[in-house]
Amino acid sequence: MCLPSKTTIDPVVCEIHSTNISRQFNLLRSMDESVSQTIHCLTTNIERAMIKENKLNKRRQKKPAKVTSDIEKQIIVVELFDDNNNQPIDENEINKNAWFNCRRLSINGQSYTVIKFRFPEKILTNTITTAFVEIDYGQYEYSLFDLYVTDDIETKENDHTQWIHVYRGLFCIFNDEHVNKCVHLVCLPRNNSLREGMQTETISKTRIIQYPFYLPMNIRHELTKEYLPIGSKSFRLVSYNILANGYASSADAAKTIYSCCSQDYLEHDYRKALLLKEILGYHADIICLQECDASFYQRELSLVLNQYGYLGDMKIKSDSMREGIVIFYRTDRFVAIGNYNIKIGEYLRYSEQLEYIRCRCSLVSEINTHLLERNTVLQ
Template sequence: MLLSLVPCFRNQSCSFVIINNLILPNKPHFNSLKYLSNFALRHRYNMNVAYFRQLPNEEQCSISFHLINEKYKINKIFNFCRNVTENIDASADRMRANIEKEVKKRTNRKKKPQKVTTEEPIKTDIPEEVIVRFFDTENKQDVKDMPFSELLNRIRNNKEILLKVLENNFLINFNSPTVQAINLPHSILAGFYVYPSKLELLFAEKEHSSFQWYRGKMPKSKNAEQIEWQLIGEGFSHLVTSNDVGYHLKFVCIPKTLQETGASSEVISNGEIEAGPGQCPFEVRHLFTQNKLANQFQFRVVTYNILADLYADSDYSRNELFGYCSNYALHIDYRKQLFIKELLGYNADIICLQEVDKKVFNMDLQPVLRMKSFEGFFKAKGNTAEGLATFFDVNRFEALDSQGITIGECLETLETFQDLWNQIKTNEKLAARIKERSTAVSVTLLRCRQNPLKHLLVANTHFYFHPDADHIRLLQGGFSMLYVRDIYERFERELQLDRAHFAIIFCGDFNSTPECGMFRLMTERFVGDELADWQSNEEEAVRGVTLAQPFMFQSACGCPKFTNYTVGFQACIDYIYYQCDSLRVNDVVPLPSEEELMAYDAIPSPVFPSDHIALVASFEWAQKS
């Protein structure tokens, strides 16, 4: 389909995009419709539909049709853009003038000079006037003298209108389901899920569209048209097997709504399927989570810093920070295959993620997890292109509310922050530093579907990382708990919730070891002004400040030796805090051994997609109802 023609992927040699069974090389000059028309001529690409498209809230209507007329030697895709307030007679005249230019150009090209006699006029194939008109097939008459918007309204009301150009008739197809863009990832590994790295639909819904996966061997001639394709799966994602190694993949999308089906679009992988890295340590951990928890009073939680591509894809990361990791294993197309499979294998009910690129949330996590009955919320860290993501299984929970803040942006405006803010704002360097941080906190209120009395407030965060910032992190902890407490008490009051059936789960990368004040604040509920953390930066030292929070928290996974393991730093900095007076821990999935973490010096590595380790714990309500 013409309107779905887009670059699908890029590599150093060549790749392909397929529109209605026409295989087109994906090279820059093929993005030119003029070049495409010549290419289509050689491949007998035909089209008897005129595609009209008007996007919501736009006054322009785009028109595209492929005119093939042997008499006048025309094979060209014409594209027009007309204002919907314009009279259709003026639109037809503009289209006629452009087509007439093409007719004259084609019929005059390469003609040999002819002898002229006074007796006979010169014969020419040029028509006196190119005819462009709109025709109502029901009333069998031309449509004239009306705004373009009225013509579109008639088409919307199922009036069959033809566009007539020369001797050609085009059925007008208005806003049909269309594939706007379709890509496959650069890296496709056996043993992992594959899905489009980009899929944009217009006037279609993904949940109603159809998807198929094919595999085929590239012939020695390297001619993609000669590939024999074998159907191997259906659905948005596909689990690639070892039997697929060495094959190319083809993904087919048929865009649909409940009422209408559009033209299919296809894309072929630019490389062959490769063997996976072998057994990853997280697959051993999956042995402890082979099934979803069946007990209605239990639920499983995962927290995981998945390492944003924003921080992995830089010269500093590749050469310095993660210099021990092969470049291919740092590429997001490689890593996301691993962390998607890892997350799915934990069979969790709640997933809290940190360092989530907005594009990874939209194009990877949300579409794939949605196919597994998850819904999710994203909270950006200020203006940063990464943030927090909280997912929950819609079969187990119903989301009643989701919100979040960037702490630094709310210090002067959020009422619950004012007492603590007033104690530190006179230290200008300290105040400036904490205000400039993009640290965010998100909260999601969930109600258990099987036990509607049970409610969870799931908080998610990622604190500031700098080595001299224990005082900043402790203050961020104080502000976070003020925010969480305020939200908790408001929901408790408004929904009249019983605290025995209303619990907090607070997950995140706190960048604080168990020896730091943040851990003490959460587990002991108070930190005094004598704490060494307050003095971690002498110019920004915090004096005379104490912090308290009212909830009885414990760390579900205790204090493992490592949750973050790089060459330059190894420590426990990730936690699942839970209210131990409302919940109890049933089990914790064992963490990888240090030998596994050191197999490639450190992580990330070909078998670990992040520099952090996922924490996984199962909980049960202390009081059943």
């Protein structure tokens, strides 16, 4: 793999405790420089910022110059950590080697994660494969993602693995020829000025498996092979309860509610691939989803559907229940002019229009309590 000539953390936003300092420190260092030199540079920059802030504070407070504040006394400790074993990186290492293992920069105990990967446990052919990639100091739309496949992975001591490039982009649809292959994802994080960070990579823990051919959605998709014309007087709406992962993965789910369903099919990584395929296969103008996980919406669903011309809005039931309802719409047919969300319990409790219903429900305490505590939401 080709590596950029510089390693960049762009930017590091450092907050010094017990001070008002919160600023960006751009770290652009040579790949062949030692970690100790890089750490020394960053430490010096932070210390200079603290001294400058201290002087400004003295001027504001009109204190004598000889007064030494806690800011000047504070020691700055900068370390790089290997997330695999949570041990500090050897400072004698050069940046080129250190940053491949390093995923976390620590400044006085405050962690700054450069990038995180998570590949799905189940990777199916003929469905959209989404890898969760968390980039703290870059942006998805400007970053580069390359996917490779191979039949065999050599050991690290004798790594001569031959990777075949199959796709550039965060989302990929693997073909039948890729069955039983391992996947290698390489990410080059970039920001909106196309400034590049450190290239990072990960390998899937499992191999690609065959997509199940005989599914009810295949028959339904025969009726919705294309989008309705933009100028059509009709529109197509799809509404779907996609079963929040919190419910599907609960202890009662496998034993009681879905006892007839194999645990493999309840796994979110397996279900989400089929959900994306089914939802997109209807070529809908408006998509309404219930029991959608907030994390799934933010990290994957909205990103994928945006690529297919949809915009969405989500309403979460409550802070304790991180799932809710979502509406997506085709941007080439609709324009959002506003949104309105209500929680049934709150609406029943305070709405003047529902005064009569409240009075009737109050006659039966069990019903009254049940209705007022409902987390159901409407969009």
